[in-house]
Amino acid sequence: MKIVILTGSPHKKGTSNTLVNEFIEGAESNGYIITRFDMPFLNIHPCIGCDHCGMSGPCVFNDDMPKILDTIMDSDMIVFATPIYYFGFSAQIKSAIDRFYSRNGQIQRKHLKSVFIATAWNNDNQVMQAIEKHIEILIDYLNLDNQGTILAKGYGYTGASSEKHYKEEAYNLGKRI
Numbered sequence: 001m002k003i004v005i006l007t008g009s010p011h012k013k014g015t016s017n018t019l020v021n022e023f024i025e026g027a028e029s030n031g032y033i034i035t036r037f038d039m040p041f042l043n044i045h046p047c048i049g050c051d052h053c054g055m056s057g058p059c060v061f062n063d064d065m066p067k068i069l070d071t072i073m074d075s076d077m078i079v080f081a082t083p084i085y086y087f088g089f090s091a092q093i094k095s096a097i098d099r100f101y102s103r104n105g106q107i108q109r110k111h112l113k114s115v116f117i118a119t120a121w122n123n124d125n126q127v128m129q130a131i132e133k134h135i136e137i138l139i140d141y142l143n144l145d146n147q148g149t150i151l152a153k154g155y156g157y158t159g160a161s162s163e164k165h166y167k168e169e170a171y172n173l174g175k176r177i
């Protein structure tokens with residue numbers, strides 16, 4: 001299985017990337033082929049809604065996104081990993097998701113398997129509510145076959161007390177998919 005991973009944190013050794021690394025270790029033990037794109041370190045222009053692509057065609061921006069979209073179209077599974085920023089995806093990864101617009105139908109028809117990983121500082125009932133709903137609707141809209149979601153609350157920095165539990169969860173998810 002080919003897996004493409006999109007990450008959204010500028011902290012290379014932060015919490016969401018820690019869970020991604022665990023997930024990769026688990027997935028690689030199954031022999032899966034993984035391609036990872038770290039959005040904060042790539043050139044991804046936000047969608048400007050010009051509709052040049054007509055939701056199915058070339059984008060006016062020839063940045064890193066066409067390559068990412070080609071890789072998505074050549075993959076069996078897509079993984080989204082983000083820190084929670086104001087109850088949602090970070091802008092870096094959301095910009096990439098918005099750029100799906102130019103291949104919207106192709107992505108929907110591909111029926112990709114998916115995994116979502118999010119990490120947040122807070123540990124209350126509210127912190128993951130919005131992203132949980134957003135993920136649920138994205139799965140439905142993009143016709144994803146979701147294989148697992150890790151919503152890591154109370155995990156605001158590496159070394160937090162919740163880290164061990166979430167690392168195990170991420171490794172096990174990578175191993176069982």
Ligand SMILES: Cc1cc2nc3c(=O)[nH]c(=O)nc-3n(C[C@H](O)[C@H](O)[C@H](O)COP(=O)(O)O)c2cc1C
Binds near residue numbers: 009086088
């Ligand atoms: C701009 C910004 C917004 C944030 N918003 C929230 C939030 O709404 N709720 C929360 O619990 N933590 C919030 N945090 C904290 C991060 O989600 C948390 O520290 C996370 O573990 C960071 O992930 P990373 O280490 O992968 O970058 C925010 C942090 C930043 C920088």
